[in-house]
Amino acid sequence: MTIRRTAVALAVAAICTGSAWAAAPEDERARVELLHETTLNLIQLLVEQGVLKQEAADAMLKKAQQQAAEKTAQAQAAEAEATKGVVRVTFVPETVKREIREQVRQEVVAQAKLERWGDVNAVPEWLDRLKWEGDFRLRYQGDLFSENNAPEATFQAIGQNVSNTLEDRQRERVRLRLGLSANVAGGVDAGIRITTGNTSDPVSTNQTLGNYDNKYSLVLDRAYLKLTPVDDLALWGGRIPNPFFSTDLVWDDDLNFEGAAVRYAPGAPNLARAFKPFVTAGVFPLQEIEQRTGVAAQDKWLYGAQAGLEWAPSTRARFKFGAAYYAYRNIAGVLNTTPTTTGLYDLTAPQSRQKGNSLFVIDSDANNDNTQDDPVHGLAADYRIANVTLVADLAEFHPVHVIGTFDWARNVGYDQTEILTRTGQNIEPETDAYLVKLTIGHTKFSYVDDHEWQAFVGYRYVERDAVLDAFTDSDFHLGGTNHKGFMIGGSYALFKNTWLSAKWMSSDEISGLPLAIDVFQLDLNAKF
Template sequence: MNFKTKKLVLAVSLALACQGASAGEKEELEALRQTTLNLIQALVDQGLLPKKQAEALITRAAASPVTDAFSSKTEAGVIRVPYVPESVKKEIREQIKHEVLAQAKNERWGDPGALPDWVGRFKLDGDVRLRYQKDIFQKDNFTPTQLAPFGININNTSEDRERLRLRARLNVKAKVTDDLVAGLRLTTGNTTDPVSTNQTLGTSFNKYSVMFDQVYLKYDPYRWLSASGGRIPNPWFSTDLVWDKDLNFEGVAATLKPRITDNLTGFLTGGAFPLQEIESSDTVKAKSKWLYGIQGGGEWISDNQSKFKVGLAYYQYMNVAGKPNAVLNSSNFNGTAPQFRQKGNSVFNIDNDGNPATNLWALSSNFREINLTASADFAAFDPVHVVVTGDYVKNVGFNRSEILQRTGQDIEPRVKGYQTKVTLGMLDTYKLGDWQAYVGYRHLERDAVLDAFTDSDFHLGGTDTKGYFVGGNYGIGKNAWLSMRYMSADAIDGPPLAIDVLQVDLNAKF
């Protein structure tokens, strides 16, 4: 029996109970009986309640234990109805009216244009970005042939390149229950690049590939607890020094968010993510690769809504370091080579067939990263904000002697990275006239982080890079804005490779 039926049965039961009451009591209950029967008739007349169901309600109410609860036999043929206080009757009438009307509003009874209930559980949004990008190369850069022995795979290092690019994303969230949400996102891009969703124009008018960028379930049973599984959005408080903004994570993560004081909230996030599943065997010696992470921190909000947030994270990669194939022409450890790299990390050739054209590059170092991230949002002049962010990372998994023994290479440790950024303006530029400007500096040594997952735009992706970036955003209408960013980057220790990147974007969200 649903909510509406229960309430109607109760009302009808009370109304029918008056049929056996004394003359004085009948007068008090007659109004309730008539009101209830009129309500049922009105629902029938409006087509909201089938006539058979209405008759069944009255029949069910007449036989309901509720009627017995309001009557008792004292002698043969005589039925006494206990006194029902006026306040109780009034409360019952008001409760029935309010709750039935609330349900009618929620379920849109009688609305010929009403959509099915399941439609209201979906939320749809997305964005489209058009980009002009120019890659600018210094003339004294090493050529691709000169970079190849360093494991740097790049096709062009001298000729400036101009591109028009497109990104489109469509996000769908479905409320399965009050606590469980299913999410998925479709995006442009390709399946071989986890850190970019750009589609470069110039395909002879061919069609674009669209794929699932996110597919997950998120469980929020309490305000202070959430858990996600699948291909999930980045769960970490971070910048693009360590994690590219387009990167999503495959695996599971959970976050605790205890409120410590009225102004201070803590957070603790943990996650486990398979990077590459490998079926090991007698001939396949490589092991499956994993990433485990944990991050703790807190956020303090002042009375004027200024925010200060800090997080300390530890990320441990398992089985990502390469192992050489010991036997000539064997491939036992081919799986230790990464499926995806950008550039910058120390690598060595694990293929031993003697043919340089088939070199198989694998990572020299293990990676266990300690990452400290902080931000301060000064809101005293709201809507204009001053936001200062800082990020520092160190790879404590680098072991020089172990690398020498395993690879035969004596590599000097370059395992630190940091980034600072100052932003002035509105927090977002989704309205006409909103503006934002920023400037920052980055220094990321070659083995500070896994080069596969750091920012793909600065220095055209990867590590072993330093330089500055500057940019801004300006709102040109509701949910539409222009943005510009210029990044100037040089190599730190590796062969000469200086790349500047200019990006001008037209953005729209819906």
């Protein structure tokens, strides 16, 4: 009986206490609710054990609830009276305080690392998004001409851009290129590059020494934006690097393109993939012509598209294949029909050219008047070039590589009948070109301790109208088309990123006037 009384007393005390605590501050309410629930469970257990009768338990709970309600009302009235004019502040648990402190600490540390607080050598964050690169080349070049060559005046009479065919020439030349790439934002990059050279030659950045100590000029060689919205897709706009996989058979190494290009290479970031296809396309304005009275020439354009595949069956073998089509629009000359319209189509003449392509005089007065000093020459043919390029890179003796290159091009836009109508000349088609080359050695010259070296030998054959002579290699045969011959050379690293190279190129004409040229180049190169 004593135990039962004690249990009942505890239950009643718990109920009363819980009821009193119900009016306590908000931070205690959770504990009050837990205690209240525990008390109810205890009373129910006493009833089940026969310690209390159900009627007694109900009466006990009813009385306790009445007392709790009276005390709660009194407490609320007292609290209302005491808090008149008092501003309440929300209570923040200690755990929340710790979480806030940790979050603030992490943000401050991240900002300190980003802005390099306390680092006396720190530079502004935006400088980390800039990347500089450049190179310098000091060259000796010897141009050797056969005594059996036709005089330069003979070439000039038919419009070929030839200034010397008989007198050997020695030149010292320099080339400086300095480029800057800037990461504007995620997926947006800008690039610029300045070089030596001049604005009238798209395929050379050389500066010849011997100008009576006069200063050199610098030109803006590149200026473009590159967008990479996704990993597989890249878009360029402006004056951009050559976006196509190619050799110097069609495009000189120093040539940059003006316009817009897009490249899609699915899976390119995944280095583990053996097959990596790619597609490249571009639209490039060659010459914008203001349409005005007395001018009938149209804007000149270049459209290009290429599809290819890179296959890497192992880490020591890589093959890359590309098939391209390059279509020039409004590039052929148009004859001025009568003396009264002389000059109407003068701007159809190419703005830049080297030598080799078939030409005709587009000025009608010049066609009928042999006394004119400077007749205007235009290209006789249209140029739509199909091009196939293949490179095989074998590294079984890594770091020494064996690289084979084959490049073939044909002007499929050459139409002999159309040329006859346009020029009055029946010009036989010479529209094929190819290049084969074997290279053995290191692919880069970064560490002189490895005695890095490279050697190559190759053969080049470019018929008169196979490619546009303005944009092909400017060194072999001193530029242009209508030549054939071999090349041999090598390089050896002297210091880190510094190497000496030599090249010998021997060429002869394929058809037309005799012109044999040997070119020797000795270069000291530095890359930074």
